Amino acid sequence: GEDVEQSLFLSVREGDSSVINCTYTDSSSTYLYWYKQEPGAGLQLLTYIFSNMDMKQDQRLTVLLNKKDKHLSLRIADTQTGDSAIYFCAESGSQGNLIFGKGTKLSVKP
Amino acid sequence: GAGVSQSPSNKVTEKGKDVELRCDPISGHTALYWYRQSLGQGLEFLIYFQGNSAPDKSGLPSDRFSAERTGGSVSTLTIQRTQQEDSAVYLCASSSLGGYGNTIYFGEGSWLTVV
Numbered sequence: 001g002e003d004v005e006q007s008l009f010l011s012v013r014e015g016d017s018s019v020i021n022c023t024y025t026d027s028s029s030t031y032l033y034w035y036k037q038e039p040g041a042g043l044q045l046l047t048y049i050f051s052n053m054d055m056k057q058d059q060r061l062t063v064l065l066n067k068k069d070k071h072l073s074l075r076i077a078d079t080q081t082g083d084s085a086i087y088f089c090a091e092s093g094s095q096g097n098l099i100f101g102k103g104t105k106l107s108v109k110p
Numbered sequence: 111g112a113g114v115s116q117s118p119s120n121k122v123t124e125k126g127k128d129v130e131l132r133c134d135p136i137s138g139h140t141a142l143y144w145y146r147q148s149l150g151q152g153l154e155f156l157i158y159f160q161g162n163s164a165p166d167k168s169g170l171p172s173d174r175f176s177a178e179r180t181g182g183s184v185s186t187l188t189i190q191r192t193q194q195e196d197s198a199v200y201l202c203a204s205s206s207l208g209g210y211g212n213t214i215y216f217g218e219g220s221w222l223t224v225v
Contacts, residue, residue, distance in 0.1 A: 035216075042201060043153075043216040088153065097143055097166065098203075098214055102152030 004101035006089050011107045018076040020104045022089030025070065029091040032065060033098065034074045037086045046087070047074075076106075084108045112136075114217035116202050122223045123192055131187045131220045135204030142185050143203040143214065144177055153201070159185065192224045 006022040024032065033048040049056045049063045049072070056063045062075040076083055086103040093099045115134040123129050135142050144156040155169040159179045170176070174192075179185040189196055199219040206213075 033213075042218040043203075045213055045215065048213065093155075097155050097158045099155070100145075100153040 004089055004091055004099050006101040006104050008102060009105050009107070011109065012079050014079060014081055014108055014110050016079055018074075018079045018083070018106055018108075020074045020076075020087050020089075020106065022072040022074075022101055023070055024072065024089070024091040024099075026091050026093065026099070027067070027070065029093075031092050032063075032072050033088075033090040033092075034061075034063065034072075035088040035090060035100075037088065037103070039085070043088065079106075079108050081108045081110060114202055114204050114215055116200075116217035116220050118220055119218060120221045120223075122225060125194060125224055126191055128188065128190045129192055129222060131189075131200050131202075131222070133185045133187070133202030133204075133217060135183065135185070135202070136215055139204035139206050139215075140182065141205045141214075142179055143205075144185070144187050145201045145203065146171075146198045147201060147219070148198040156187070156200075189222075192222075194224050197222055197224045 003025045012018045030051050031048050034046040035043040036046045037043050047058050047061050047063055049065050054065055060077045064073045084107055086105050088103045089101045090098040114136055117132045140161045142159045146154045146156055157177045158166040174190045177187045199221050201216055201219045203214045203216045
């Protein structure tokens, strides 16, 4: 079935790079997404990548996709305390919905 | 509106009571989704509406849960005879088209607490 896995916690120091990893199962997913959820708030679309791309860069964010291994990563350069949040990886499911992972809680220490 | 709007933002209800949660999607979006997020858990898919097609109800956890979408716009999620395990954030989302390759936009969520 469709499933998305990601590690639950990541802790980094301010100014370092953060790398959040995700694996997914549905090889037919056309798009893969990263959503951010700040404390007490809803989900915010951070970035997405089309499945025929290997990499997408958007300011401090870099998304890498290894379609063969069904592995997606999100790199945040120069991580700031404001980046502390839960980051959800998602794949487009066969029914038209999004299948989400459990989320990775990123803690940024000053 | 500019974004997905949900109401109420917070709801405390007694066990056994029915609750209704409302979602107003982004204007023109044909696809509407309901997800549930329990404390410390990921997002659990509940139901998906796409245009005039029959909704995908495969994620609804029990027959106490139902949802409707009137006129292809506003949706109401109803939970009957609420239980404590129903306490969660209920998130609504919409997109311009269902299926692959569509960005889904979320509302702020309705925080439900069953006491």
